[in-house]
Structures are given as C-alpha cells and as structure tokens.
Amino acid sequence: MSPVNTNAFDPPKAGPWVAIGWLSFAFFVFTQVFAVMTSPADAMMGHLQKMMYVHVPAAWVTFLAFGIVLVASLYFLMKEDERADLLAASAAEVGSLFCGLTLVLGMLWGRPTWNVWWSWDARLTSTLVLFLIFVGYLALRSFVEDPQRRGQWSAAVGILGAINVPIVWMSVRWWRTLHQIQSNPRGLSPEYLRGLLLNVAAFTLLCIWFIQRRYVAARYERAAEHASQAAALGGNDE
Amino acid sequence: MTSKKTKWGALVAVGVLAIAFGWLIYGGLDSNVVYFLTPKELAAKGEKGYDVPVRLGGQVKPGSVVWDDKALDLRFAVTDGTGEIAVHSKGAPPQMFKDGQGVVVEGRYGRDGVFQSTSLMVKHSNEYKAPKAGERPAEMYKSLMKSTKT
Amino acid sequence: MNSATVSGGIEYVVASYVITWVVLGVMLVRIVGSVRRARAEYDQARTGGFRT
Numbered sequence: 001m002s003p004v005n006t007n008a009f010d011p012p013k014a015g016p017w018v019a020i021g022w023l024s025f026a027f028f029v030f031t032q033v034f035a036v037m038t039s040p041a042d043a044m045m046g047h048l049q050k051m052m053y054v055h056v057p058a059a060w061v062t063f064l065a066f067g068i069v070l071v072a073s074l075y076f077l078m079k080e081d082e083r084a085d086l087l088a089a090s091a092a093e094v095g096s097l098f099c100g101l102t103l104v105l106g107m108l109w110g111r112p113t114w115n116v117w118w119s120w121d122a123r124l125t126s127t128l129v130l131f132l133i134f135v136g137y138l139a140l141r142s143f144v145e146d147p148q149r150r151g152q153w154s155a156a157v158g159i160l161g162a163i164n165v166p167i168v169w170m171s172v173r174w175w176r177t178l179h180q181i182q183s184n185p186r187g188l189s190p191e192y193l194r195g196l197l198l199n200v201a202a203f204t205l206l207c208i209w210f211i212q213r214r215y216v217a218a219r220y221e222r223a224a225e226h227a228s229q230a231a232a233l234g235g236n237d238e
Numbered sequence: 239m240t241s242k243k244t245k246w247g248a249l250v251a252v253g254v255l256a257i258a259f260g261w262l263i264y265g266g267l268d269s270n271v272v273y274f275l276t277p278k279e280l281a282a283k284g285e286k287g288y289d290v291p292v293r294l295g296g297q298v299k300p301g302s303v304v305w306d307d308k309a310l311d312l313r314f315a316v317t318d319g320t321g322e323i324a325v326h327s328k329g330a331p332p333q334m335f336k337d338g339q340g341v342v343v344e345g346r347y348g349r350d351g352v353f354q355s356t357s358l359m360v361k362h363s364n365e366y367k368a369p370k371a372g373e374r375p376a377e378m379y380k381s382l383m384k385s386t387k388t
Numbered sequence: 389m390n391s392a393t394v395s396g397g398i399e400y401v402v403a404s405y406v407i408t409w410v411v412l413g414v415m416l417v418r419i420v421g422s423v424r425r426a427r428a429e430y431d432q433a434r435t436g437g438f439r440t
Binding site: 181 | 251254255258272273274295332333342357361362363364365366368369
Binding site: 220 | 394395396397398400401403404405408409411415419420422423425426429432433434
C-alpha cells in the first residue's frame with residue numbers, strides 16, 4: 001500500500017448529476033423516436049438505414065470513452081493522482097460496453113446489407129481487437145490489488161489500447177475493407193443527418209453520465225476502504 | 239500483497255493482450271489488410287492466382303448478370319474498370335445486389351477463367367438518400383402497417 | 389433480377405433497437421445501484437459500521 005496522493009480518500013462531491021441523468025435519458029428516448037419516425041426508407045437499404053441511429057452513435061461514444069481513458073491514464077502517470085486512475089477505469093468500463101454494442105449492432109446491420117454477419121476486414125478486425133484489449137484492461141484491474149501498481153499497469157494498457165482508436169477510425173481509408181468509409185454530411189439526406197446528429201448528442205450525454213456515475217461509485221468505494229482501514233487502526237481520523 | 243490468484247490473473251490478462259496485438263499485426267498485415275484483390279490484380283498473379291482461397295472485389299459489370307431462379311444459379315462479371323473476371327455463384331443474391339453494385343466474393347479462381355464464389359458480399363457506398371424528395375414518413379408507416387396486416 | 393432495394397429486414401432493425409434499449413436500460417439500473425451501494429458502504433465505514 002503506497003498511496004501517493006490522498007485526494008481519492010475523500011468522498012466525492014455531490015452535483016446535479018441525478019437530474020442530468022434523467023434529462024439525458026429523456027433526451028435519448030426523444031431522439032430515438034424522432035429519428036425513426038422522421039426517416040423515409042432509403043433508396044437502397046430501405047428501412048435498414050435506421051440502424052444508423054444506434055450503430056453510429058454507439059461507435060462514436062466508444063471512441064469518446066477510450067479517448068477519456070487515454071487522457072486520464074496519461075494524467076495518472078504524470079501526477080500519480082489516483083482519481084485519474086479511477087476515472088480511466090470508469091471510462092474503460094463504459095467504453096467496452098459501447099464497443100461490444102457497436103460490434104453486435106454492426107453484425108445485425110451487416111447480415112441483411114452485406115450478406116454476412118462478419119468478415120475479417122481491417123475495420124471489423126481492428127474494432128474487435130480494440131474491444132479485446134479493453135476487456136483485458138478490466139480483467140487486469142480485477143486481478144491486481146495494490147492501487148499504485150494497478151494504476152500504473154492499467155494506465156500502460158489503457159494508453160496502448162487507446163492508440164487503436166485512430167487505427168480503427170482510419171482503417172477504412174488506409175486499407176481495402178468491406179466496411180464503407182465514413183459518410184460525410186453531403187452524402188446523407190437532411191432527414192437522416194438531423195436524426196443522426198441528435199442521436200450522437202444523446203449517446204454522448206448518456207456516455208458521459210455513465211462514466212461520471214461509475215467514477216463516483218469508485219470514489220465512494222475507495223473512501224470506504226480508507227475509512228474502514230483508519231477505523232481498524234484505532235481511532236477515526238476525521 | 240501479490241497472491242497467487244493475482245499473479246495468474248495478470249499473466250492471463252497480459253497473454254490475452256499479447257495475442258490480440260500479435261493477431262492484429264501479423265495475421266492482420268499478412269492476409270486481412272489486403273482484404274480483396276481487384277480483377278486486374280488477380281489476373282496478374284498468373285499461375286499463383288488459380289485454385290487458392292482468395293477474395294475478389296469490384297463492381298458488378300452492368301448487363302453481365304444471368305440469374306437462373308430455378309437452379310439458383312448466378313453468373314456475373316466483376317470489373318474494376320480495366321479488367322474483369324467472370325464469377326459463378328450458387329444461391330440467391332443478396333437484396334442489394336444489382337448492376338454496378340460494389341461486391342466482394344470469396345472463393346477460388348478456376349483455370350477455366352471462372353471464379354467459383356462460396357460467399358457473395360455487398361460493399362455498399364457511404365451515401366444514404368431518400369428515394370424521392372418529399373416522401374412522408376407518416377404515410378410510409380401507414381402503408382407498412384397495412385402490408386403487415388394482410 | 390430483384391429491384392436491389394431492400395424491402396424487408398425490419399426484424400434486424402427491431403432487434404438492434406431492442407438490444408440497444410435493453411443494454412442501456414440495464415446499464416442505467418446497475419450504475420444507479422452501484423453508486424447507492426458504494427455510498428452506503430462509505431457511510432457505514434465512516435460511522436464504524438454499527439449505526440443503523
């Protein structure tokens with residue numbers, strides 16, 4: 001046990017996060033219903049175009065969450081502030097979930113349009129590798145008990161994993177893939193673009209809220225550990 | 239602090255990561271980064287291009303599609319603008335398959351000059367367009383409901 | 389030859405929305421639960437664990 005910084009031992013501050021959570025969810029429900037209801041069938045894909053409003057935002061927030069892992073991990077390695085490690089872990093957890101969701105939704109979209117559930121092209125393969133690295137990250141955390149070592153190891157893996165995000169993003173341009181390249185706003189009918197942007201905003205809010213709540217839970221857990229250790233050592237130090 | 243469980247768990251985690259990375263870098267670069275060959279590239283391989291599992295990608299040559307719906311037999315040509323290769327496939331084509339459509343086929347290129355496809359995939363564009371301007375989604379849903387009832 | 393426009397496939401759309409909603413809903417419930425549990429744990433540890 002060699003805590004370098006005791007900031008993480010204090011309980012987190014309360015904030016307007018409960019209200020933000022409800023608002024985010026209400027907004028999400030609205031954007032989903034709105035996008036589906038205002039989308040005409042696509043000239044090529046018919047109703048399958050509507051997969052866009054879940055698959056694309058899920059992929060976007062995956063990148064966002066792993067970006068947060070990168071920044072928090074670098075900050076932890078520089079400042080040794082345990083709070084940054086807890087934030088990185090929270091973002092990795094939420095990011096992994098969205099990454100898994102992106103993969104599943106992509107398979108469901110691929111089957112009726114591409115004619116296959118899966119193919120080993122660079123986009124799909126690199127996304128799966130991204131997912132596996134962060135599953136490994138979470139497994140690593142659950143096995144290392146010393147907070148400092150856990151922080152350092154997982155920061156290293158987190159940075160390594162996040163380096164894959166630009167690879168996944170660029171994979172459709174760097175290599176020949178089955179997956180099409182990113183759509184640009186001019187390639188989308190305005191009624192699709194509107195619904196897509198609204199859903200990206202809603203997923204972003206939800207993702208940030210999920211990460212913040214996981215972070216608060218982690219802070220409480222650390223504060224509780226510290227408090228019970230202090231009590232066990234005799235005398236509450238507050 | 240370091241229990242046995244910890245050590246093994248960390249090792250397993252590191253192992254999983256190493257395999258994932260190795261897979262991306264070696265397996266990936268070797269066969270998946272060149273995900274498909276164009277007709278020209280496959281033809282240029284000469285002897286080495288025949289009878290080995292390979293993916294061929296390009297556009298369906300307009301006017302080349304011959305579909306026998308009784309025998310479920312599909313023939314078409316894949317082109318990249320410069321070269322073209324005849325493809326034979328069994329089973330119904332995917333719904334988005336049409337003249338000019340981007341496709342990737344998996345299979346083997348036979349010495350008879352026909353590519354025997356075992357898997358036919360559609361590589362669609364990144365554009366999404368409503369079929370006609372001003373189509374009302376509300377009416378579309380009504381007709382959809384009707385069509386599911388009957 | 390068919391028209392090249394996908395006419396069906398609604399079941400894939402429905403499945404992806406159902407999966408998304410279920411995953412996000414379960415996530416919401418679990419996260420709210422984990423914050424509550426952690427806070428209760430903290431309150432208990434701070435007060436020596438014997439106060440009700």
